[in-house]
Every structure is written in structure tokens, then in C-alpha cells.
Amino acid sequence: MKKELYDQVWELSKETALMTSVCRLLEWDQETYMPQGAIEARSMQVEKLATLAHKMGTAPKFGKLLAQLETTDVPMPRKAAVREWRRDYDLAKKLPSSFVKKWAKTTSTALHVWSEAKKNDRFKLFAPHLEKIVSLARKKADYLGFKDHPYDALLDNFEPGMNVQTLTPLFETLKGFLSGMVKKIGEQAAPDTGCLHGEFPSDKQLILAHEVLKAMGFDPLTSRLDQSVHPFCTGLHPLDTRMTTHIHADQFVPCLYGVIHEGGHGLYNNGLPPEQFGSPLGEQISLGIDESQSRMWETIVGRSLPFCRFLHPKLRATFPDQFDGVSVETLYHAINHVKPSLIRIHADELTYSLHIILRFEIEKALIEGSLKVKEIPEAWNEKMGTLFGITPPSDATGCLQDIHWSMGAIGYFPTYTLGNLYAAQFFHTFQTHHPDWKDQVAHGNLLPLREWLRQQIHCHGKTYTAAELCHRVTGAPLSPQPYIDYLTQKFSTLYTL
């Protein structure tokens, strides 16, 4: 008996997904356990598999079957899968393989040079490579196509459907609000952050991290936590979620809150329907939605007072010397200390998005040609002055700090802040359905939120676009207001503004 057309397309798509999944294992292994001497062999393996996956994803046979499938009447949610297959196929086909190769080669070299340039604080070393990348990114935008702004094409790659026109007013509103808040807070006395620094043995930090993951609903049968230099989360399959953490023996926040962050990503992956593996109905919607999950857990939940109540006895039991005489309130204030600083990844909840907006503005200007690569350091430092009132003492702690551009990931940064916005808007709805959430969280019962996210978001895969999902879950389009309200309420109380 001949297979249904949909199943034939899915079968091919599943093969590509298997290759992608293996690529993720190769990358996970590279960051966790691979002996360093194997790096060259690993690059060859990843390149080979990525090429194969691309070839499978753009195979004429797949295109033909998909076109046939589109002429038939497919009901929802499969209709959505067809839509997404079409999108992925077209995107992949739009880039000539000569371009893909050139892109891979340019970014691979640039990544190495960036690392050197950052180490030696020499932007000039990196500049010619970044110039090539910006020029290729513009070309990429041309290949992919756009209506209004070339940056739209790049943005859409990471956040389907998003564009400069939608993003600019969102970010403008947010920028005004955030800089105002940061300024007001800057006039207040800083909280006591003594409990954040000291001695936190690695093994104890790990035990605590596992405890929190367990409370979030993780099961070792389908997930694991390892250590790597840069924390990340990758999903090989809904039943195989891999998170990593990096432990600093003199602080507990980076590991603990890093784990809660990656845990948010991990729950999204774990919550995807395994029976839909290999089809868009088994995939995350976008980077922004994915980031909304990690940021919701890390900040809205993790840095809330109720969560501190849950955490406080655990911290006292795990690090008795450190938390001797430290109250829940002191902990809560300490982990929400707002202070303009140089490095994005160490930023607090309020200043974080300002770092993103700065990058968005520079990226957009680079792509539209109104800013030259060599002008980046000046533009960066000027914006740091305006937004934060501080000037980076070096490019290493300024425009060279992030890896993204060297990898060609232009259009990626905005998804971090979109994640914050989606998170607040989703959580606002969650609160109306679970008015007792604070009590629950304070008692360590995190499962109602996980369950709600599963039902509302995770289990649907890519059935809905980000915009559709937002409307469906919250009844409104994406707006900065819920995030602004949330931050206002939280930080007004914390700092008695």
C-alpha cells in the first residue's frame, strides 16, 4: 500500500531531522567531553553532516512531494506543518551552495580571529573579517528577499515574521522606559550583595542545581546536566534534553540561575510532542519563543520573592556559612541588584535589554550601510555612554565582547529581548489562571507552570506562528506593556521608587 503523501514528506523530513539531531550531539560532545586534540576531526564530522542535512533538506524529491502535498486539502494542524516545510525548503533553496560554502568559510575564520582580537583587545584585527561578514549578510538578505529593510530578511531567519517596522517601536518604548528606571535606581542605595560572593564548593552547587531541575519537573530518564565553558541547552529529541552549566567556585548565581535559564529551554524541548519528531509540529516556534521560556523561568519566576522563599532554606542548608543570618529579603534584593555594567551576559534584568537594543541599532545601521565597521567602536562607546552612563575601557569589554557577529549571527540579538517581552505577556496570562502561583512557588511546587506552558505552548510545536501563538495564549498581539508593567511593579517595590 502506498504511503500517504503527507507521510512521505514527513519521512524525508525525519531523515533530515535525524542528521540535525546527530549534529547537535557532535556539538554537545565537543563542549562537554571531547578530548581537545580531536577538534579538527570534529570540524570535519560536523561539516560533513551539516552538508548532508542541507542536501537532504533541499532534495528535489522532497520539493516535488511537498508541491504535490500542497495541492491537496490538508487539515490543521498538518496544514501548519506544510506551511513550515515550505518556508524551510524555500529558505534553504534560496542560498546557492557556493554562497553557503563561502559563508561557512568566512565565519569559521572570523571566529578564530575574533577570539584572538578579543583576547588582545585589537578591534582592527577583527574589522576586515567583520566587513566581509556584513557584506555577505547583505548579500544573504538579497538572496532571501525582503520587502522594506534588508535587516528584515536576517531577522526573519531567527524570528520568523518579525521585522524592523514591528521591532523598532517596541524597542523604542522599552528603551525609554528602561533608561528611566535605571537612572532612578542609580540614585538609590545599593542593596547588600555580600551573600552572593564567597565560597561555594562545586559539588554542592551541582547538587543544588539538580534539586532545582527536579522541582522544575526534569527526569534523568529524558534529560541531563553537564559542565561546559559556556552554558547551553540542546535538544536531540524531546526525550533527550541536554543542558550544561559552568560553575564558579566563588559565586552561586551563575550556575544556579544559568541552570534555571537552560532549564526553561529544556522544558520546551521536553514538552515537544515526541510522536511528531521530524516534522515542524515537533519543533520550537522561534528563538524568541524559546527565549521566552528560559527568561520566564530564570527571571520572572527564578528571581521572584516566592522563589527566594523556596530557595532560601536550600541555600542555607547547602552553604551554611554563607547564608548565616541572611534573610529571604536580603537574598531577594541581592539577586535583583540593578547596576549598569559593561558585559551583556552579566547584566541584571533591567539593563539586559538595553545591551540588546544597543546591538540591534548597530546591526541595523551596519546592514543599511549607515554605519561602517570601522566606526563600530566609537558608536558602541557613545551608546554605552548614553544608555548606561559608562564608557568601556577597552573594545574587549565593549564591541568585541560577544561571539555572535563573528559567527555571522546578525539579526539574532533581538530575539533575546523578544523573549523577555513574550515571557512577561505569557506570564501575565498565566497569573490570571493561577492567582495562587506565588504560594505554590514558595512551597516549591513549580509544576503548575510547567504544565500550563506545555498545554499552551510546547505541545503545539510549530502549529502556530509566534504572532498567532501570542494572540491565542494572551488574547493580544505582542506588546511591551506587560513587560513594562512587570518590571515597574517589581523594581518599584524593590527600590521603593
Add this chain to the structure above:
Amino acid sequence: MKKELYDQVWELSKETALMTSVCRLLEWDQETYMPQGAIEARSMQVEKLATLAHKMGTAPKFGKLLAQLETTDVPMPRKAAVREWRRDYDLAKKLPSSFVKKWAKTTSTALHVWSEAKKNDRFKLFAPHLEKIVSLARKKADYLGFKDHPYDALLDNFEPGMNVQTLTPLFETLKGFLSGMVKKIGEQAAPDTGCLHGEFPSDKQLILAHEVLKAMGFDPLTSRLDQSVHPFCTGLHPLDTRMTTHIHADQFVPCLYGVIHEGGHGLYNNGLPPEQFGSPLGEQISLGIDESQSRMWETIVGRSLPFCRFLHPKLRATFPDQFDGVSVETLYHAINHVKPSLIRIHADELTYSLHIILRFEIEKALIEGSLKVKEIPEAWNEKMGTLFGITPPSDATGCLQDIHWSMGAIGYFPTYTLGNLYAAQFFHTFQTHHPDWKDQVAHGNLLPLREWLRQQIHCHGKTYTAAELCHRVTGAPLSPQPYIDYLTQKFSTLYTL
């Protein structure tokens, strides 16, 4: 400029090798860190990659280029690479893909049934599956082709060039010698093995294992040691050797000597020339030669008196309570305790090969049709009686103990004993070049042996066949005599025969 023909073939071969290497990572991960819930997804990944690797290895383009290459004059050692490419290509082409699929399906099911059958001691459950496997193995032999005995085709798959005609007299000689020795030793008093059992904390066992690996010349830059239920060694690349161990908290021998064994395999992998990756000149010769490396390190070196001298102070320092008052000689006698027993993997150096010979005889009879599957338990127990003087109380501890047949690995067992024979013959030559080896080893200097093996064996990849290598290194064809001499000398002294 057009690439040289040899390089074109190598290029394609390297792509296949990369896939195989990724398969090995998938398998390594499955046994070490993979969350158990991911097992189904993992099977799909492995199947997909194995299929791709097979497809690449049998691609018409590869066959055409190889045939062209064979018409040109290729000097050694590349000539050897061409010979091996031809062998692999022909072997892979001989099996129709319908057969390969049937084989994979049958063994996959059989593996699960065997596991159940062993657990419940029910050979009858496994018998119909083993019947299918034996029948498919005979078919496989027909596809692969053979001159004298169908078992030759299966044997040649694991140990190129080996056949029943060569193996039978080797094993007959060995069998006579070993049963005689075992019988004589059985009449002697058993050594004091008290130091082998007690409390050996896992973390301390691991530290000791790493120390020994370091002494063998391992570098964390190119190798690692992890834990798994069944210990193994896999090579992803000469610069990426992965070994595993299984720790029993009440014994130190399984972990320590398991690690030395896997270390022997690991050094072979580490010693292959990385610049030859993807060609036969960068691969191990055969399972027998590979096993010669592991057994040489584990038994001839590891269970020698000089090695005990090296180990003794370490054991005393690591497990002071256990080794209080235990002399080097007591340790040496304890770890060389000869005692007929039921389980192959727990067998001592003398009885081990008898377990193998028993399996060889049964496999050969099954394949030539002189023994039926249902008659295996009786044949097994009868042979156990003759060879060891003991009768298994159950099939679980008898003919159901090994996983091999359920995986279709008929013709594999003999390579274990061939490994012992090669090891003794190689080591005999090593001794003549390094008459001071005992002194060196007693002082923990294991590097001369590693270096000698690298130069004599590892660095050549598949330049020589097993028979050629044996001749080249030892000046003689494979013979049981060096092994018999080695065992005679060792155990005569140990047991004052």
C-alpha cells in the same frame, strides 16, 4: 588542477570514515551519558548513519575510481591501501541490501530476546531466533564466498585471511596444553586471594585507573575514560580514543585490569597515523591484532611480577586497609589464581582460551550443520565437563552467557584467542630487543613497550596483513609455541609444577 586518482578515492573513503566515526560517538554516548528515554531516537540515528555509510562505501562512483586506480602503478604502502579498499568494497557489495536489512532486523530482535532468555534462563525462548541467525549466517557465507569451509567466510569477516584449516591445529595444540596445565594446577593448593575482595571506593579506583593510563602514555588531550555497564574502547579518530570501565566497589581487579585491557586497544587507536585518517593506512589490521594489544597489556605485562612491583605501592597507598601486610608476591599469586569457572569474561589467563575453543567448536559445527541449535545446551555442558570438569547449573551461566550470537557475531570468538597468540609472539620479540623490560616495568616505565608497538605495529595501519605483520615483526608465521612457552614458564613458577 585535477586531484590525483588516489586522493579522489581517499576523499570518498574519508567521507565514509567520518560517518563511521560519528556512529561510534552515537554508540559511545548511548553507553555512557545518553538519557535512557532516548533509546528509540538513538536507534533511528544509528540506523540512518549506518545505512548512509554503507551506501557511501558501495557507491558506484567509488567503485569506478577504485577500478581506475587499480590499473595504475601505485607504490607501497599505498598499494596496500588499494588492496584493502578493494577488499572492503567487494565485501560490502557482495551482500544484497535486502539481506543486510533482514540481517539487521533479525539480530535486533534476537538481541532483545536473548537478553530476556538469559534473565529467565530459558534457552527455548532464544533457540528459534538463533536458528534464524545461523541460517542467515550460512547464507552470508554463501554470499561472501569461501573455498573450503563456510565458517571461513565468517571468520574472514573479523580476521582477514584466517580460516578453519589454519585455526584448527592451532587451537587443538593449545587445547591439549591448556587442559593439561589446568588439571595439574587443580591438584595444587589455591593461593591466598583475600586482598582481591573487600572495600574499594569507586573514586579511588578511578584515580588509580587514571594513574595507570598515564603511565601507559595516555594524554587527556587525545583520550578519555568514562563509566559504562560493559567496558569497551572505541576510536573516533587517532586523536580521540574513548575507553570505559565498570567499577565494582567490592573488587579492584575488574576496573583496574579492565582499564589496562581497554588501554591496550586505546594505544593502538592512538598510535594510528592521524594523517592517514580515512584510508586503510589509518586503520587497525584485524580484531585479532587489536586484541593482541589489549591482552598483551592486560595479561603479559599487567599480570606480571614486575608490574605487581609497580602496582603494589600504589595499591597500598590507595587502599591501605586492604593491603596492610599484603606482599608483592601475594598480590602476584592472587591475580593469577587459576580456577575453572563458568563465565568466560571472569576467566583467568589459562582457562580463558578454553572458553573460546569451546565456542569455536560449537560455532563451526552449527555452520557446517553437524550440530542443531536445540542441541547446543547439551553440547555446551558436555564440553564444559570435558574441558573444565564442571557442569553449568543453568543455561544462563552456560550457553546463554554471551551476547555475541544474538548479534550475529559468529566467527568473532576465535579472534580473542588469536589475540593471545599474537600477543605472546610479539612480546617474545619485544623481550629480545628490551631484555631489561622487567626492570623498566617495575619502575613504572611502560613507555618503551608503547613506543615499540607504535613503531612495529600501530603506525603502519593496514599496510601489512596480519600474517605479513607477524612475519615482519617476529620473523615467523603465527604459532602457538610462544604462547605455550610463556604460559609454561609463568605458571610453572607460580604453581611450582
